[in-house]
Amino acid sequence: GALAASPDGALWAGTRQGGLARLYQGQWQVFSKENSSLGTNFISSLGVDGDVLWVGTWDYKDYPRSGLYRYRGKWQVFNKDSGLPSNWVYSVLPVPNGDLWVGTFDGLARYHGGKWETYRNLEFDYSGGHLSASLLSTDLAATSDGDLWAAARFTRKLFRFHRGQWDFFDLRGRFKPTSPQTLITALAATRDGALWIGAGGHGSDPDLGGLFRYHQEKWQFFTKNNCSLPDNRITALLPRPDGTLWVGTQNGLARFRPSKTLPWVELIPSFEKQGATFTQPRQTFVAWAFD
DSSP: OEEEEOTTSOEEEEOSSSOEEEEETTEEEEEOTTTSSOOOSOEEEEEEETTEEEEEEOOTTOTTTOSEEEESSSEEEEOGGGTOSOSOEEEEEEOTTSOEEEEETTEEEEEETTEEEEEOEEEEEETTEEEEEEOOSEEEEEOTTSOEEEEETTSSEEEEEETTEEEEEEOGGGSSSOOTTEEEEEEEEOTTSOEEEEEEESSSOTTSEEEEEEETTEEEEEOTTTSOOSOSOEEEEEEOTTSOEEEEETTEEEEEOTTSSSOEEEOOSSEEETTEEEOOTTOTHHHHHHO
């Protein structure tokens, strides 16, 4: 699923099989392949650029109708025939300079200067040796300094597009406890210019994972052991315009408020609201819709 808020105050929620829902002035409207030009009901990502909504789709049962959809009163689709590396879109991120970044199953694409550019494989020489990395199925975030951050999902490698060049951050030695099962699960940027990196472990070990904050070349690492984060296994990150960061974990939601002395507020893992019961902590849209 995916979330976005548009300037008109609407909340958009993408689902995995139910299409795209819009909450505006207390009323829900659903766009689906049955009632609109949206080609699939499997929504993987959302991005807002002014009055334009970008909708990434990833339907493993219907590759030809998957792609990147643009909505501005009417639907327009971009896919491999349009220049994307793949029809399966994992992430979409418009940035202030007018570029559009799109993470796909077969590489990271940037729409720049009226054409698509694709980044698939990166090569780095660094003190630890040589690294060949693939930019497949990436999470994306953009910080206020203009940098684009990308993490190939479920790896421990973080990449930055800085002034037209890629560089590399290896997070393996920063996880405590160190484990090959601890992998990046989410990225987000807050208005203060900080990059947040969520991590979690493959498997059920609640000690694997945590939350990084990178700001002004300094790292902080938060876990349930040094703050009131309800669980180390991070599933989703959601920044708000007021600087608040919502954090979805496998055992509840937390909220970071920069002005508070104690940074984390633990919320109830499951609750009922308007007749609906939410028991999956990763359903972060609960926090946005009812905050």
